[in-house]
Amino acid sequence: MSYVAAVDHLYARGLELAPDPTAPVGTRRKFDLEHMRILSRALGDPQKNFPSVLIAGTNGKGSTAATLASILTTAGYRTALYTSPHLSRVNERIQISGESISDEDFARLYFQVDSAAEHLVAAGELPQPPSFFETLTGLAFLHFSGDAYTGSAPVDIAVLEVGLGGRLDATNIVDPLISILTDISLDHQDYLGDTITEITREKTGILRPQGTLVTLPQHPEANQAIGEAAAMLDLHAISAANYIPTAEKLLHPEPGTTGTAPGVNLPRNRYTISVDGQALHVDSPLMGQHQQRNIALAVAAAEELRNCKGYNRDKSNSKSYEIPNAAIEDGIRKTLWPGRLELVSLSGSAPLLMDVAHNPAGAWTLRAVLAQLPEETPRTLLFSCLRDKDLREMSQILLPLFDRSSPDRPKDHIFLAPINSPRAASLEELSEAAEALEIPVEVSPTLAEALAQARAVTPLDGLILATGSVYLIGELRPLALNLSTEEETRRA
Incomplete structure (x- = not known):
């Protein structure tokens, strides 16, 4: 077989x-x-x-x-x-x-x-x-x-x-x-x-x-x-x-x-x-x-x-x-463990930081890492998670850091995207979590489109962050590595 x-x-x-x-x-x-x-x-x-x-x-x-x-x-x-x-x-x-x-x-x-x-x-x-x-x-x-x-x-x-x-x-x-x-x-x-x-x-x-x-x-x-x-x-x-x-x-x-x-x-x-x-x-x-x-x-x-x-x-x-x-x-x-605060340079756009933070404890850890970055860095969040995780708490931890309605973060964006899992939270559930916090978000029909939109709106000196689920990173990582290969080829 x-x-x-x-x-x-x-x-x-x-x-x-x-x-x-x-x-x-x-x-x-x-x-x-x-x-x-x-x-x-x-x-x-x-x-x-x-x-x-x-x-x-x-x-x-x-x-x-x-x-x-x-x-x-x-x-x-x-x-x-x-x-x-x-x-x-x-x-x-x-x-x-x-x-x-x-x-x-x-x-x-x-x-x-x-x-x-x-x-x-x-x-x-x-x-x-x-x-x-x-x-x-x-x-x-x-x-x-x-x-x-x-x-x-x-x-x-x-x-x-x-x-x-x-x-x-x-x-x-x-x-x-x-x-x-x-x-x-x-x-x-x-x-x-x-x-x-x-x-x-x-x-x-x-x-x-x-x-x-x-x-x-x-x-x-x-x-x-x-x-x-x-x-x-x-x-x-x-x-x-x-x-x-x-x-x-x-x-x-x-x-x-x-x-x-x-x-x-x-x-x-x-x-x-x-x-x-x-x-x-x-x-x-x-x-x-x-x-x-x-x-x-x-x-x-x-x-x-x-x-x-x-x-x-x-x-x-x-x-x-x-x-x-x-x-x-x-x-x-020599340890290899991809998808954990993995930074990838992308051809013609801001770099992408991927992390599989998939529960509130992981989200708090990621938030501590983001606190080490320069406050003025424009940031775009690409987010999705599973329905059986605490979507409400994860949203409360992460989404306010990318709230473009805040005077401190006018260049930030949040994109919500579907992931391929029977346990995935729907786009409607993701949107409702953001609405409850009164934080503006944009919804993308696919993960590939969300990445394309994030690259288009994020300044070159900014950062795109993808997180919320192992499944999200699993789908996104091959797309990102292909773009990274293009970047390496261009530099060569």
Whole structure:
């Protein structure tokens, strides 16, 4: 069967949180981790063939995963990376040492998973076919576990990003060497709970008795819930706080920038920390002060993985991983995680800054970044988001920064555009959110037209910002990169 057939068949299952068209209105799929275990047993329990690190949180887990995977790859280990969602192609979610799974391997393994699922449903062992995410997780675990067809061996280690929550997430059938909790805030309340305490308890479901946890101090409610779980499970808990640069370093950062364009100068994360009593120079392409927390988590996890005296000696880590400080430095520098404060120069127009901020916490982080730009820089916002996100709060956070009816921002514009997702907020819903704030916006019928209009009205010394959803950036990024290529060709 072909790759196209596999992808079409996969998407016919519906995306992770898309409404089920066969279910009564107002109901949602209930997840049961035992269903994932049943599917995995039918596949030979591939997740038992490789050690893993499991990462949960609301924001930052993808950046942390990408940074840690880059460090491990640079150290010479065949490293798997499983993330979600993807930007452009579903293959991006399943990588080994920086290479996405091939179309051929994806198709072959997809139909292996699908065939096993069909037999389980027919035998009454599963009540329904696995979800989009459960299917992809089974596929990824097969790919990571080694393949007799291709002659590949199991990966040395897999870095796995939880899809949703933690306790019931399909990835949670692994027995991780280390569990990492990134920053936790309100998101997916319909599934995880209405408070940070409830959400944190779902995410601490990835922890194991006498296991190892790497995290950072954060919201008081999250801290308390994490502390309660750590005490109950007798965890070896590690704080990554020592790997965040000091206030002095933040006031006097090392020179260098990542994003530079007319009117835009975004500081690169360059600073020095101490690891095992030695200076370690951080130079990350991931912009924004918030990334310092994600980098710190990755560094702490890497240090623990090389610690043969830790709690992991009975979990395939008796000899530890050899990860010198030089590999940590180089891995951080080589990290690739597109769509996160990614600045692209466009031919004949203002540059485009893309960020996947998809919830209120992400919007506040983005707002802090914008505060670092010159106040006089003309700015255009290209915005859209999903219906199940807090559109009202995200609008309140971001839209006033681009309010051209304000005397301070007469050259600013806001364009609303549709995105290709069954969960997408409609143009009417987006417009109503802006109207409630009495902020003028313009509506575009397509994302491509919104980008064209934004380029036309934004001065060359201004900035176009696209944000609000991973899906928006996933659609927009190929358009932007084509325009960027034109710019490079013109300069050459």
